[in-house]
Amino acid sequence: MTKNKNTKTSQIHIPVMSDKVLETLNPKRGEAYLDLTAGYGGHANQVLERTLELKKAVLVDRDQMAIDQLAEKFQGSGIRIIHKDFLNAAKELLQEKRTFDIVLADLGVSSPHLNTASRGFSFRYDAPLDMRMDQRQELTADYVVNTYKQKELEAILREYGEEPKARQIASLLVENRPIYTTTKLAEIVAQAWPGYSRVHPATRTFQALRIAVNDELRLVKETLPIMVKLLAPGGRLAIITFHSLEDRIVKRYFSGVAGDRYDTDIRLLTKKPIIPSQNELVLNPRSRSAKLRAVAKIKNKKKGDA
Numbered sequence: 001m002t003k004n005k006n007t008k009t010s011q012i013h014i015p016v017m018s019d020k021v022l023e024t025l026n027p028k029r030g031e032a033y034l035d036l037t038a039g040y041g042g043h044a045n046q047v048l049e050r051t052l053e054l055k056k057a058v059l060v061d062r063d064q065m066a067i068d069q070l071a072e073k074f075q076g077s078g079i080r081i082i083h084k085d086f087l088n089a090a091k092e093l094l095q096e097k098r099t100f101d102i103v104l105a106d107l108g109v110s111s112p113h114l115n116t117a118s119r120g121f122s123f124r125y126d127a128p129l130d131m132r133m134d135q136r137q138e139l140t141a142d143y144v145v146n147t148y149k150q151k152e153l154e155a156i157l158r159e160y161g162e163e164p165k166a167r168q169i170a171s172l173l174v175e176n177r178p179i180y181t182t183t184k185l186a187e188i189v190a191q192a193w194p195g196y197s198r199v200h201p202a203t204r205t206f207q208a209l210r211i212a213v214n215d216e217l218r219l220v221k222e223t224l225p226i227m228v229k230l231l232a233p234g235g236r237l238a239i240i241t242f243h244s245l246e247d248r249i250v251k252r253y254f255s256g257v258a259g260d261r262y263d264t265d266i267r268l269l270t271k272k273p274i275i276p277s278q279n280e281l282v283l284n285p286r287s288r289s290a291k292l293r294a295v296a297k298i299k300n301k302k303k304g305d306a
């Protein structure tokens with residue numbers, strides 16, 4: 001389906017639960033595919049190998065690096081690539097009255113995000129505090145850490161990082177300003193957790209800042225209803241989440257609108273979230289917190305249904 005390229009290791013992204021994604025979405029020849037987080041095209045490639053319908057496919061990502069790789073990978077195929085966040089891309093497609101048989105959103109960051117030091121997503125490397133998924137955006141982690149009020153930082157850490165020491169860490173951050181680098185930030189956070197073992201205590205702070213900088217939860221919440229609207233009758237929508245905050249939003253939305261209490265036109269394909277196999281966890285540790293949930297749009301709604 002795509003050209004063979006010499007991809008740098010930092011740019012390799014292994015698609016998560018790809019066999020389960022295919023089983024759930026069950027792509028068929030001729031179907032239209034929308035990938036709202038196309039990344040490095042791993043899932044897209046596998047779905048498109050089954051639909052064999054490139055001209056009806058749309059791939060979305062907000063990261064320039066991902067967009068460049070997608071453009072190279074699918075060069076000359078006629079596939080449409082949209083460089084936008086998925087809320088704006090979904091609104092654009094809705095306005096065009098497009099519908100899709102298969103919609104996928106594999107949320108969060110990619111391995112190249114985490115492995116490219118200069119992006120500032122990881123404290124494994126010493127780098128400026130950036131954390132923007134879309135490099136055109138103005139708000140960076142540096143701005144958040146160095147200018148937000150202590151109370152705002154505390155709320156971000158508590159809400160998006162579920163950090164038990166949010167108040168203490170927010171106070172340490174304000175006391176130690178300016179903080180320009182990932183490693184300095186990690187060192188300061190570690191002061192709140194002396195003698196920690198196993199997981200580095202800065203993990204929750206980094207997650208919280210990343211979610212805040214990229215406005216991740218609002219985008220998921222606001223795009224979910226549009227994702228459903230973009231489904232053709234019989235269409236399938238799958239979402240892979242990587243932390244409980246995201247998963248909760250997807251679970252509530254799917255069970256709310258798909259439950260008996262509501263007159264809607266979708267049904268759950270996954271009663272419980274699908275999780276990676278032991279084998280996958282060993283091969284791709286990044287998959288460890290992944291959860292896959294899916295719904296399908298009912299083909300023939302009864303007369304009088306909402």
Ligand SMILES: C[S@@+](CC[C@H](N)C(=O)[O-])C[C@H]1O[C@@H](n2cnc3c(N)ncnc32)[C@H](O)[C@@H]1O
Nearest residue numbers: 015037039040041042043061062063085086106
């Ligand atoms: C986990 S990776 C997806 C990998 C992809 N499924 C693959 O197989 O290569 C998530 C991707 O979604 C993008 N992304 C995250 N949130 C987004 C959003 N709100 N709008 C558009 N793209 C987003 C990130 O830039 C990243 O490239």
